[in-house]
Amino acid sequence: MPSTKPRPSAPLYEQIRQLIVAALAAGEWRPGDALPSEAALAERFGASPGTVRRALDELTAEHLVERRQGSGTFVSTHAAPRQQFRFLRLVADDEAGSFSRELLGCRRVRAAAEVARALGLRTAEPVIEVRRLLHRRDRPVVLDELWLPERHFEGLTADVIQNHPGALYALFESRFGVHMVRAEEKLRAVAATPEAARLLQVPEGEPLLSVERLAYTYGDRPVELRRGLYHTLADHYRNELN
Structure with missing residues (x-):
């Protein structure tokens, strides 16, 4: 599993974005899988929910994850x-x-x-x-x-x-x-x-x-x-x- 401590080389939301991408690359979450809640990710990375939300916003803009109203955040999949x-x-x-x-x-x-x-x-x-x-x-x-x-x-x-x-x-x-x-x-x-x-x-x-x-x-x-x-x-x- 990738490290849960962001590296101090970029803004905190960007560090968290990088760690989530590393987890995706390692296969921790597969295409179509639901990501943990923002609160769970905030606890994992030792950050505020707002910072995690911004990281997820960046990943959404890159089409790496997608938000589904009322369901959460999911890893993007070409099967959709x-x-x-x-x-x-x-x-x-x-x-x-x-x-x-x-x-x-x-x-x-x-x-x-x-x-x-x-x-x-x-x-x-x-x-x-x-x-x-x-x-x-x-x-x-x-x-x-x-x-x-x-x-x-x-x-x-x-x-x-x-x-x-x-x-x-x-x-x-x-x-x-x-x-x-x-x-x-x-x-x-x-x-x-x-x-x-x-x-x-x-x-x-x-x-x-x-x-x-x-x-x-x-x-x-x-x-x-x-x-x-x-x-x-x-x-x-x-x-x-x-």
Whole structure:
């Protein structure tokens, strides 16, 4: 269990936030679990309930926990309907429903240099490569390729993915204990290659939105590199700036 005494290197609420994150990373509370009450956390950390509340406010803003009126504070989970597509910002122009998924492949490969660099691995270290299509309105909209360090996802196969009814990130939580807490993205316009054009059912050279995402778990550890090609004829990328 992480230490219950905050380190005197930051404001007290930030020290408590760090200790709660350390407890989450250690698996003391799993995604979907209820946290102890503010009073219990205040006693544990030797702080006032108000200080604990501010730490929880910070964690809520980071989407690491969520407040539920009348129920308490819970560890955020990608299994919750509103969290399943938290990192996917492609929105239908006509507000059409969610995506269906088509798995194209899942295999163990050696990490290319750029994949290894992004994930903090050695070149040629084993990774799991997953390719899939996301459909909306019975048409392919997103071509996804993602790479995951095998050491964190040992046993991930096509059958495991096919037999999981929910989002991939919910599977990563429940089966492998890896919770994606934040992501960085790079966006650029590209032209469809012959393979992408075939899979997305568009003309070769069709403009596509390329989205490269690096997702992190607790402790700012990168655990997924994802590259997506988005066909935005009837969809748009939406972000909220605060």
